[in-house]
Amino acid sequence: MSASGPGAAEARRYTKRDFESDQDVRWCPGCGDYAILSAVQKTMPDLGIPRENIVFISGIGCSSRFPYYMNTYGFHTIHGRAPAIATGLRLARPDLKVFVVTGDGDGLSIGGNHLLHVLRRNVDVTILLFNNRIYGLTKGQYSPTSELGKVTKSTPMGSADRPVNPLAFALGCGATFVARTVDRDVRHMEEMLKRAAHHKGAAFLEILQNCNVYNDLAWNLLYDREAKLRSQLTLEAGRPLLFGPPDDRKAVVMEGVSPKVVPAAGLGERELWVHDERNVNAAKILADLWAPDFPIPVGVLLDIEAPVYEELLIEQERRAIADRGPGDLAALLVSGDTWKIE
Amino acid sequence: MSETVAPAKGAVKPRRELERAVVRFAGDSGDGMQLTGEQFTTESAWAGNDVATLPNFPAEIRAPAGTLFGVSSFQLQFGSQRVYTPGDRLDCLVAMNPAALKVHLGDLKTGGLLIVNTAAFDKRNLDKAGYAQNPLDDPALAERYRLHKVDMTALTLEAIRDLPLNQKEKERTKNFFALGLVSWIYTRPLEPTVEWIRKRFAKRPEIAEANLRVLKAGHAFGETAEFFNEHYTVEAAEMAPGLYRAMTGNRALAWGLLAAAERSRLPIVYGAYPITPASSILEELALHKRFRIRTIQAEDEIAAVTAAIGASLGGAVGVTGSSGPGIALKGEAIGLAVMAELPLVVFDIQRAGPSTGMPTKPEQADLMQALYGRNSESPVVVLAPATPGDCFYIAYEAVRIAVKYMVPVIVLSDGFLANSSEPWLIPDLGTLPPIEVKFRTDPEGFFPYLRDPATLARPWVRPGTPGLEHRIGGLEKQDVTGNISYDPENHDHMVRTRAEKVRRVAQEIPPTTIHGPATGDLLVVGWGGTYGAITAAVERAQAEGLSVASVHLRYLNPLPPDLGQILREYRKVLVPEINSGQLVRVLRSEYLVDAVGFNRVRGLPLATEDILEAIMQLTGRPA
Numbered sequence: 001m002s003a004s005g006p007g008a009a010e011a012r013r014y015t016k017r018d019f020e021s022d023q024d025v026r027w028c029p030g031c032g033d034y035a036i037l038s039a040v041q042k043t044m045p046d047l048g049i050p051r052e053n054i055v056f057i058s059g060i061g062c063s064s065r066f067p068y069y070m071n072t073y074g075f076h077t078i079h080g081r082a083p084a085i086a087t088g089l090r091l092a093r094p095d096l097k098v099f100v101v102t103g104d105g106d107g108l109s110i111g112g113n114h115l116l117h118v119l120r121r122n123v124d125v126t127i128l129l130f131n132n133r134i135y136g137l138t139k140g141q142y143s144p145t146s147e148l149g150k151v152t153k154s155t156p157m158g159s160a161d162r163p164v165n166p167l168a169f170a171l172g173c174g175a176t177f178v179a180r181t182v183d184r185d186v187r188h189m190e191e192m193l194k195r196a197a198h199h200k201g202a203a204f205l206e207i208l209q210n211c212n213v214y215n216d217l218a219w220n221l222l223y224d225r226e227a228k229l230r231s232q233l234t235l236e237a238g239r240p241l242l243f244g245p246p247d248d249r250k251a252v253v254m255e256g257v258s259p260k261v262v263p264a265a266g267l268g269e270r271e272l273w274v275h276d277e278r279n280v281n282a283a284k285i286l287a288d289l290w291a292p293d294f295p296i297p298v299g300v301l302l303d304i305e306a307p308v309y310e311e312l313l314i315e316q317e318r319r320a321i322a323d324r325g326p327g328d329l330a331a332l333l334v335s336g337d338t339w340k341i342e
Numbered sequence: 343m344s345e346t347v348a349p350a351k352g353a354v355k356p357r358r359e360l361e362r363a364v365v366r367f368a369g370d371s372g373d374g375m376q377l378t379g380e381q382f383t384t385e386s387a388w389a390g391n392d393v394a395t396l397p398n399f400p401a402e403i404r405a406p407a408g409t410l411f412g413v414s415s416f417q418l419q420f421g422s423q424r425v426y427t428p429g430d431r432l433d434c435l436v437a438m439n440p441a442a443l444k445v446h447l448g449d450l451k452t453g454g455l456l457i458v459n460t461a462a463f464d465k466r467n468l469d470k471a472g473y474a475q476n477p478l479d480d481p482a483l484a485e486r487y488r489l490h491k492v493d494m495t496a497l498t499l500e501a502i503r504d505l506p507l508n509q510k511e512k513e514r515t516k517n518f519f520a521l522g523l524v525s526w527i528y529t530r531p532l533e534p535t536v537e538w539i540r541k542r543f544a545k546r547p548e549i550a551e552a553n554l555r556v557l558k559a560g561h562a563f564g565e566t567a568e569f570f571n572e573h574y575t576v577e578a579a580e581m582a583p584g585l586y587r588a589m590t591g592n593r594a595l596a597w598g599l600l601a602a603a604e605r606s607r608l609p610i611v612y613g614a615y616p617i618t619p620a621s622s623i624l625e626e627l628a629l630h631k632r633f634r635i636r637t638i639q640a641e642d643e644i645a646a647v648t649a650a651i652g653a654s655l656g657g658a659v660g661v662t663g664s665s666g667p668g669i670a671l672k673g674e675a676i677g678l679a680v681m682a683e684l685p686l687v688v689f690d691i692q693r694a695g696p697s698t699g700m701p702t703k704p705e706q707a708d709l710m711q712a713l714y715g716r717n718s719e720s721p722v723v724v725l726a727p728a729t730p731g732d733c734f735y736i737a738y739e740a741v742r743i744a745v746k747y748m749v750p751v752i753v754l755s756d757g758f759l760a761n762s763s764e765p766w767l768i769p770d771l772g773t774l775p776p777i778e779v780k781f782r783t784d785p786e787g788f789f790p791y792l793r794d795p796a797t798l799a800r801p802w803v804r805p806g807t808p809g810l811e812h813r814i815g816g817l818e819k820q821d822v823t824g825n826i827s828y829d830p831e832n833h834d835h836m837v838r839t840r841a842e843k844v845r846r847v848a849q850e851i852p853p854t855t856i857h858g859p860a861t862g863d864l865l866v867v868g869w870g871g872t873y874g875a876i877t878a879a880v881e882r883a884q885a886e887g888l889s890v891a892s893v894h895l896r897y898l899n900p901l902p903p904d905l906g907q908i909l910r911e912y913r914k915v916l917v918p919e920i921n922s923g924q925l926v927r928v929l930r931s932e933y934l935v936d937a938v939g940f941n942r943v944r945g946l947p948l949a950t951e952d953i954l955e956a957i958m959q960l961t962g963r964p965a
Contacts, residue, residue: 021813023825052808057652060816068813068826073805075655076815077648078678084645088652088660089805091636092611096656096805114648117641313636320631327633329604332597333768337534338587339388341578 014045021071027062032183032209036130037069039186043193044072049097055089056099057082059111062137062211063103063130080111083118086125091310097197100127104145105135108164112144119173121309122201128193129166129206130183134215152214167287167301170204171280177203178283179300182222183210188234188298195300201308221291222298231291235299240272243295252295259285261294277303355565356572362421363528363576364429367520368446369438369459371405371414374517379416381521381538385530387588387765390578391420394874395762396428396947401618401702408462408470413445420528422577426874426881428762430949434527436520438462438494440471456487457523459516461495490569494519494560501559502552511549515556522560529575532561582767589766591730591759591871592619595689596626598737599661600633605738606745606777611653612661613638613646615668618701619757620691623663643671647688651675654684657781657804659741663689666708667698669752673716676750680720680840682814683791683800685744687737692756692870694945703945704758706870707921712752713899713928719837721844723751724899728873730759731766735774736896742777743847748799754898756920758947759871785809790824798843848900854908858884858891863961865912866892867937869925872948876918879953888961898925901932909935914960916940918953 019041027033044054054072058064060079067074073096077085082100090098100118107115107129118125134152135141141154145166149158170178177199181192189207196203208219217223221231233243233252241252242264249264253273276282283302290296365382367375376397386393396417405412419429434455437443439462450456463476483489498516505512518539525532535557543550564570603610612635614624628637636653640646643664650660662672669690679686692708694700708715712724723743727736733755740751782788782801790812791800803810812824820827821836857880868876873894880892893908895901909915909929915937917926926939940956942948 023813050808052811053806055655055805067815070813072811074813074815075652075682076813076817077651078674078816081644081648081675084640084648085652085655087638087645088611088613088649089656090652091638091649092609092653092658092660093656093805113641114645117645317631317634317636324632327600327604327630329597329600329633330771332600332630333587333771334585336587337384338585338768340585341390341581341583 012050014051016042016045018051019044019071021069023068025069026065028213030212031062032132032211033062033066033130035183035186036128036189036207036209037066039189039193040128041070043190043197046194047097047197053095054097054099056101057086057089058101059106060137061103061106061135063101064106066101080106080109081114082106083111083114083123083125083127087118087121087123087309090123090125091313094124094310094314098125099197100125102127102129104129104131104133104143104166108166108169109144115169116173119170119175119202119204122174122176122306123309124201124311126197126199126203127205128196129204130209131166131206132209132211132215133163133218134211136211136214140214165287166206168284171284171287171302175204175302176201176304176306177300178287178302179204180206180208180298182208182219182298184223185298192300195303199303201306222296231296233289233295233297235275235286235297235301237275237277237300240274242272250295252289259289259294277301280304355570357529357575358572360574360576361423362419362425363433363574364417364419364431365434365436365524365528366415366417366432366446366449367436367524368413368415368442369517370407370441371400371402371412372407373414373438374514375414375416375438378517378521379418381535382524382530383418383588383763384534384538385525385532386418386420387586388531388534389420389576390581391422391576392425392579392581392765393418393420394425394428394764396758397761399702401700408439408441408467410441410445410471413442415442415446420576422579424579426878427947427950430951434524436524438517438520440467440473440477443477444471444473450487452486454487455490455527456483457490457492457520459494459520460491461493492523492563497559497563498556501555505548505552505555507548507552512552515552518553518557519560519563522557522562523564526561526564527570527573529573532557581765585768586765587768588763589731589734590761590763591727591733591755592622592691592761593626594727594731594733594766595663595737595753595755596623596630598734599627599741600630600635601734601771601774602659602738602741602777603633603635605771605774606659606741606779608745608779609634609636609658610661611636611638611650611658612663613640613649613653614663615640615643615646617643617665617668619693619760620663620665620668620689622760623689623691643668644675647672647675647686651679651682651684651686654679654686655805657802659685659687659745661687661689661741663691665691665693665701666695666711669708669711670715676722676752677716677718677720678816679750680716680722681816681818683748683840685748685802686750687740687744688750688752689737690752690754691760692754694943700945702757704756704871704947705920705943705945706754706756706872707924707943708754709869709898709921709924709928712754719841721841722899723747723749723844723847724754725751726754726870726896726898727759728870728894728896730762730764732896733759734766734769738774742775743850745777745779745802746799747797747843747847748802749843749847754870756871781807782810783807789822790814791819791822793822793839797846798839845900847897848903851897851900851902854893854902854904856891856893856908859889860891861911862889862891863912864888864890864914864916864957865909866890866916866918866953866957867895867909867925867929868892868918869895869898872918872920875948875950875953878950879957882950882954883957883961886963888957888963890957890961895925906933909933909937914938916956916960918948918956920948
């Protein structure tokens, strides 16, 4: 259990191809997962980590096939449990770079509890949650992020559940890095992947992903050029919250304790809301913004530092050994009350 | 007073030698009965006796005082011969209040010693225990038992009248009065308790002083009170020479893991969610960070086992522990370890069920769950310790097999083994078999499911090894390459291969020890925590001249390779279990032998008497 960082060894110069496995990719043609896979493979060399020190862990669902296609170490596990498996792996091997690939059903329904705890503990893993608002692998039932009233095979008269907001959930769990990107915005996605992967602690990246078979264009507000221009709020650290076409620029500002959309024209600099990735309270307000009343935020909502679970535990171990020496079982066995029989 | 024969003043009271005795201390949860029992056990171990204990306490953290369900007790048997169990019927019962008397009197032998603290028999406590009248006033009680009514509270207060403690603190020391008195009755050395009190209360000298005085007052009371006309000695037992310590099952499991970590040079990650009666393993391991044992108190049972599996993926030994309800939740993940062919050790500290059942009471009803309680064909190795001390060796063996065969191993302990203790001969660690792990590092000819020809184990690769990057998972895969495969023939082959791998663990099993004649009328086959009761019953049957032997299984899957032949050497086979007949079913189906079950599912260890009776019946010699 070396505690040296994943990049300790001199990394060779990789290209995208070095991260492509020899397995046939089995997603449906046109699936948003292809773009995500390509972006992940493309950003891997940027990590500067030897390929053998990278592990991808997934649960069950379309997204969870992901590890098979990465030429790294990988473990395709059981439904919802990838965060817990990753926690055990990180505690045993803090020298490895660990990714968790999950979906809206895997991460927020069957595995919601584990996602909560991996985030609150701030285990050093990068979590990619592909959100397509539908169950794909089981062929088209509604998911915990599907909108209220969603008509699917299992809800012919519309679903009766209100959806969960993944970003608000992650922030509520105490996540230290929370971001959103879109599968069709490759450049933004690559940037977000890099940011998430470089974060120390649990990084949560929601990737809005298209299921063209069971829930096509669920994110059309961010796909359609015109709609996107009006709906997407691209977050950038230190920049004001402005969105909309040039002839109709708008700003998100705070009025009392509530966010509000106002015309940007005529706003003084001091009235603008400047994005601060280190402000947890602001991130929580941003996480809840959604169309049509508000723009849809895309980018890094929060990026802060906090103690990392496995590092705290390993530090306790180091301290115990420093104080009292490494464990000696023979000594332990004869400690306390003993008696001799001749 | 039931006994009025008084020795002449100054005369030494006669001592009678006993071969063994069974004593139970019972009182309110707040009366300190566990502590009293543990100290009496230590004294008996010092005296050189063999000892077996049975702590029994309510599940409620602070049960209301004086109630029947708030009664806590500690039983032990000590003897000059091998003692296999805490005993069935009591020679001596100490009842600190009416509720304790009501709950436990039925277990006292006719003519047994009954010592009660009369101070607690007031109207309030009698009402709570459901006594309309004071049972101590019933002359039948004194006729049936050797009843000693002692106002322990008053005698305690008198002994420490001058100490600067409040009334409550003073009253709380009365358990040491009981301990001192019973120590006198059975001629136990007080030194270990004196030493313990001094150490325990080093920072509260006034409390230490009070406890010591009360202990000695109890002892002196036995010597001088006129109604205790005799007392007893139990000679030292003949035990293997060496250094001993008291050992409980859960601590032994934890220490067995420490031994495995030290010998294998592998780190261990223990994932657990608190559950009775398994939590103390997590707590014990958390104390030993210096051994590179890393513990996770997980968010739930599933996270506990999957974190362990994640650790195994990383080249550590993943271990999880729980009780039956938790094991049920872990089932799917254990199947993942079967499929991914990763080492995993699972402790199941069985308790009475189903569902929440009786969490603090033992049972042996998870055997079928361990063998078959997962979806599809999901074979795992199953081991079971026989005694508290054996838990050490079983935990070690579980790790050894898990890493050698790349397979999950379930260990079936129970709530009785977990909490009871026995004198444990401290082992020479050099005598433990080696645990050898060779991680694969050579990329030449590597495939994730390439198998060792002897064990069928696939290679264990630590992530971080260059050139061996590969993917595994829960999907069926082609043998050797590990590529995902839905091929029908391959699946059939893999199902058989996973089963064969577990079967081959049989080559690790030593020849079965037969306790008794190698052939005869009856073989008694047991497993797990019933070892003591079965062995004691079989020895008594043998002493009666019956042709009876016993075999105790520590390997339940696979079964010992010589078991089938052994079973055929006896006319009848009896299988006592604390379930409604699980091992007996396995033996019948595996060996087509007409084995008969003896089953009591009362949340209690099996009684030697009951097993003996079953033996007598089967051999046509009714007791």
